[in-house]
Amino acid sequence: MNKKHRFVFGFSIVVILLGYLALTSGVLSNQYEVSEAVAAKQNLTDSVIIVNGSVVMGTEKWDALNRTFTFKLTDGIETIDVIYTGERPDIPPDATSIQAVVTGRFNDSMFESYKMLTKCPSKYDAADDITR
Incomplete structure (x- = not known):
């Protein structure tokens, strides 16, 4: 194989790999908004994913x-x-909105989460009032 053929072969491999990475980057992402996760639910049944959204206030129940x-x-x-x-x-009892990020998987009827992060804007309102 001469130099020109090796260059073309090597360049082709690089282009193929870059194309593959570009096409699969969205597929390999495991972070979704709620509507994206619902749309892809059938394909995500056995996958651990991260879902972002807002807690619907009044639906929260803690079982100690x-x-x-x-x-x-x-x-x-x-x-x-x-x-x-x-x-x-x-979660403060007077919270009016809660942003949540949950990690887990879908089962038949719900999303089972083993990790949860919350950000409650009302939790930070008092600090803003102090600095004014």
Whole structure:
């Protein structure tokens, strides 16, 4: 194989790899908004994914005996039922909105989460008032 053929062969391999990475980058991403996760639910049944959304206020229930927190999560388009197992999330009782990021998998009827992060805007309002 002469120099020109090796260059063309090597360049072709690089182009193929870059094309493959570009095509699969969206497929390999495991972070979704609620509506994206619902749309792809059939393909995600056995996959651990991360779902972002807002907790539907009034749907939260803490079961201290089983250490489970159930609630509805929405992105304004779709809504899913979530059951989180672990420590009780730090959510102020007067919270008016809660952004949540849950990690887990879909089962038949709901999303089972083993990791949950919350950000509650009302939790930070008092600090803003102090600095004014």
